[in-house]
Amino acid sequence: MARLSIAEALREGLRDEMIRDERVFCLGEDIGIRGGWGGAFTVTLGLENNFRNRIIDTPIAEAGIFGVALGAAVMGLRPVADVQYGDFLFCAMDQLVNQIAKMRYMSGGKLTVPLVMRAPVGSTGRGAQHAQNLESFFISVPGIKVACPATAYDALGILRAAIRDDNPVLIFEHKILYGSKGARAEADAVDASSEIPSEDYIVPIGKGIVRREGTDVTIVGTLLMMHRALQAAETLAAEGISAEVIDPRSLVPFDWDLVNASVMKTGRAVIVEEGPKRGGWSAEIAATLAETMSDYLTAPVTRVASPDIPVPFAPPMENFYRPDANRIVEAVRKLLVAA
Amino acid sequence: MSYDKKFLISLYQRMSLIRKFEERVKFLFLEGVMPGTIHQYNGQEGVAVGVCSTLGEGDVITSTHRPHGHAVARGLSIESLMHELFGKVTGCCKGKGGSMHMGDLEKGMVPAVAIVAGAIPMATGMALAMKMKKQPNVVICFMGDGAVNEGAFHEGVNMGAIWQLPVVYVIENNLYSASTPIFDMVRLKKLSDRAAGYGIPGVTIDGNDVLAVHEATQAAIARARNGEGPTLLECMTYRITGHSRRDPCNYQPEGERKHALENEPIRRFHKYLLGEGLATEAELAKADEENDVEIEAAVKSAMAAADPAPEAALEDLYV
Numbered sequence: 311m312a313r314l315s316i317a318e319a320l321r322e323g324l325r326d327e328m329i330r331d332e333r334v335f336c337l338g339e340d341i342g343i344r345g346g347w348g349g350a351f352t353v354t355l356g357l358e359n360n361f362r363n364r365i366i367d368t369p370i371a372e373a374g375i376f377g378v379a380l381g382a383a384v385m386g387l388r389p390v391a392d393v394q395y396g397d398f399l400f401c402a403m404d405q406l407v408n409q410i411a412k413m414r415y416m417s418g419g420k421l422t423v424p425l426v427m428r429a430p431v432g433s434t435g436r437g438a439q440h441a442q443n444l445e446s447f448f449i450s451v452p453g454i455k456v457a458c459p460a461t462a463y464d465a466l467g468i469l470r471a472a473i474r475d476d477n478p479v480l481i482f483e484h485k486i487l488y489g490s491k492g493a494r495a496e497a498d499a500v501d502a503s504s505e506i507p508s509e510d511y512i513v514p515i516g517k518g519i520v521r522r523e524g525t526d527v528t529i530v531g532t533l534l535m536m537h538r539a540l541q542a543a544e545t546l547a548a549e550g551i552s553a554e555v556i557d558p559r560s561l562v563p564f565d566w567d568l569v570n571a572s573v574m575k576t577g578r579a580v581i582v583e584e585g586p587k588r589g590g591w592s593a594e595i596a597a598t599l600a601e602t603m604s605d606y607l608t609a610p611v612t613r614v615a616s617p618d619i620p621v622p623f624a625p626p627m628e629n630f631y632r633p634d635a636n637r638i639v640e641a642v643r644k645l646l647v648a649a
Numbered sequence: 650m651s652y653d654k655k656f657l658i659s660l661y662q663r664m665s666l667i668r669k670f671e672e673r674v675k676f677l678f679l680e681g682v683m684p685g686t687i688h689q690y691n692g693q694e695g696v697a698v699g700v701c702s703t704l705g706e707g708d709v710i711t712s713t714h715r716p717h718g719h720a721v722a723r724g725l726s727i728e729s730l731m732h733e734l735f736g737k738v739t740g741c742c743k744g745k746g747g748s749m750h751m752g753d754l755e756k757g758m759v760p761a762v763a764i765v766a767g768a769i770p771m772a773t774g775m776a777l778a779m780k781m782k783k784q785p786n787v788v789i790c791f792m793g794d795g796a797v798n799e800g801a802f803h804e805g806v807n808m809g810a811i812w813q814l815p816v817v818y819v820i821e822n823n824l825y826s827a828s829t830p831i832f833d834m835v836r837l838k839k840l841s842d843r844a845a846g847y848g849i850p851g852v853t854i855d856g857n858d859v860l861a862v863h864e865a866t867q868a869a870i871a872r873a874r875n876g877e878g879p880t881l882l883e884c885m886t887y888r889i890t891g892h893s894r895r896d897p898c899n900y901q902p903e904g905e906r907k908h909a910l911e912n913e914p915i916r917r918f919h920k921y922l923l924g925e926g927l928a929t930e931a932e933l934a935k936a937d938e939e940n941d942v943e944i945e946a947a948v949k950s951a952m953a954a955a956d957p958a959p960e961a962a963l964e965d966l967y968v
Contacts, residue, residue: 368808369804371804376770377801378770378777378808381771381775384775385778385779385782387782404767405770415966416742416760417752417760417965418744418746420754421759
C-alpha cells in the first residue's frame with residue numbers, strides 16, 4: 311500500500327504494464343525528454359530512463375500520433391498515446407473517428423485495435439482552448455470506449471484494464487485532480503489521491519461505483535464533478551437531505567444497472583456535467599432515464615452543467631462557468647421542494 | 650535487368666485481372682445488380698502490380714478510396730473481393746467494408762481508408778511496429794496525388810522520416826484529384842519534390858511501365874529494409890475511367906485522353922512482351938482467358954451467396 315496521486319498512479323501503471331507486456335509503449339509530445347516534464351502533467355516523468363525505446367517523443371502532430379498508434383495497434387503492439395490537452399484531440403478527429411473507431415468494424419471484426427488514448431480535460435484558468443471537457447463528443451462515436459477516472463485508485467485500475475482491452479479506450483483525466491507536482495502543479499488542485507494496493511487489480515471499464523449512499527436523490531458525476539457532488543452531499547446532509555453519489559467511472563459502456571438501482575431507491579436524479587449543457591452526455595443519461603425509469607421517478611431528471619459558451623478566462627467568469635457544489639445543492643433543493 | 654518469362658507473364662496476367670475485374674464490376678454496377686458506389690482503377694494497373702510484385706509474406710499495403718487494383722495486385726482472392734462488393738458475409742470484410750474498405754490483413758492489406766491521406770499516419774505506425782518488433786518487413790502506403798495537400802500527409806511522412814521507418818510512400822499521380830488538375834493545386838513540377846522537405850529521397854517514374862515501377866519499388870524497399878528509411882515514390886499514370894460511378898470525364902482534354910489510352914500499361918506491356926519475343930500471343934490470350942474464368946466464377950458465387958442477416962450489423966464492434 312502506498313498513497314499516490316493520479317499522476318503517480320498512472321506512471322506506476324504504465325511502468326508495470328510495460329514490464330508485464332513488451333508490446334506496450336507510450337507515444338506523445340514531450341513525454342520522455344531528459345530534463346523535461348514527463349508530459350504536460352508529469353505522468354510519464356522518468357519512465358524514459360527505464361524504457362528508452364518505448365517512451366517515444368513525437369513531433370507536434372496529433373493526427374500523426376493517433377494514426378501511428380492505430381497502425382502499431384493493428385500490427386499487434388499496445389500503444390498508449392496521449393495529448394497534452396484534450397482540446398488537441400480535435401486536430402486528430404479524422405484519425406479518432408474515421409479510422410480508430412471504425413477499423414475493427416470495417417474489417418468485419420477481423421482486426422483488433424488495442425489502443426489506449428489519454429487526454430486531460432477541465433477548465434483550469436487557461437482560457438478557451440486548453441479547457442474543454444470532450445466526453446460528449448466521443449460518447450456519440452460507436453467504437454471507442456470512454457473512461458473518466460476521478461481517483462488515483464480508479465485511474466490505475468482503468469489504465470490497466472484499458473491497456474489489456476483489445477479495443478480503443480479513451481481515458482479522460484482531469485487537470486485539477488492529477489496531483490502534479492513542482493512546476494506542473496495546479497493552483498486549485500483537489501486531492502484525488504488513493505491508497506494503492508500493491509497487488510495487481512483492474513477497474514473494469516463500464517463498472518461504476520457508489521461513492522456515498524443515500525435515499526432521497528441520486529447525484530451522478532464524473533471526474534471533478536464527482537468530488538463536487540460529494541461536497542454537495544455533505545452540505546445536503548446537514549439539511550437532512552440524504553444524497554446518493556454515483557461515479558460511473560466510464561461513460562461508454564455505462565453502468566446502467568448501478569444508476570437504475572439507485573434511482574429505483576431515490577426516485578430522483580441529478581446529473582452533473584462539466585461542459586456545455588446543450589448536447590452533453592448528461593442529456594443522454596437524462597433522456598434514457600426518462601425513457602426507461604418513469605415508473606420510479608417522482609421528479610423530472612435534472613441536469614447541472616456549464617452554460618453554452620466557450621470556457622472564459624477570468625477567474626470569476628470561469629467559476630461562473632464550471633458547476634460547483636453550491637449549484638448542485640441548489641438543484642437538489644429545487645427538486646425536493648417541487649416534490 | 651532480365652526477368653524470368655513466367656514472372657513477366659504473371660505481371661501481365663495480374664494487370665489484366667485488375668482490368669477485367671473493373672470492367673465486370675462496372676457492368677454489374679450499371680446494370681443495378683451491385684450495390685454502392687465504385688472508384689475504379691482502370692489505367693493505373695502498372696502501379697499496383699509493379700509495386701506489389703516486389704512484396705512478400707508479412708509485408709503490408711495500405712490503400713485508398715480506389716482500392717480494387719491494390720487488393721487484386723496484393724493477392725486477395727477475386728472471390729472474397731467480389732463477395733464484399735455484393736455485400737455478402739463471405740466477403741473479405743463480411744460485407745461491412747464494401748468497395749472503399751476492402752482489405753484483409755492476413756493477406757497483407759489492411760482495410761482501405763477512404764479519407765484522402767487518412768491511412769498515411771497508420772502506414773507509418775505499422776512500419777514503426779515492424780521496426781520495434783525487429784520484423785524484416787515493409788509497408789507500402791498507396792495514395793493519390795491529391796493526398797499530398799492533406800495535413801495527414803505531412804504528419805505521417807515526417808514521422809516516417811525522423812524514425813527512419815521501413816515504409817515506401819507511393820503517390821499514384823493520375824493528374825486529377827477527383828476532377829481538379831493536381832498541378833493547379835501545387836506549385837511544383839513533380840510531387841516527389843515534397844520529399845526534400847522531409848529529408849528523404851523523392852523519385853518520379855513512369856507508372857505505366859510496370860517493370861520501371863517494379864524496379865523503383867525494389868530499390869526503395871532495399872533502402873527501407875536496410876534501415877535507411879522511407880522513399881517518396883511518385884508514379885505518373887492516368888485514370889482512363891471516371892473518378893466514380895458515372896463520371897464522363899469531361900474535364901480530361903481529348904488529346905490527353907487519347908494519348909493516355911495509347912500509353913496505358915496493359916496495352917504497352919502486351920506490345921513489349923510480343924515485340925521482345927518474351928511471350929507469344931497465345932500465352933497472353935491464355936492468361937486473359939484464365940482471368941475471365943476466375944472472374945465469372947466469382948460473380949456467380951457472389952450472386953448466389955446469402956445476404957447477411959440485418960442484425961449482423963450489430964456484431965464486430967467490441968469483443
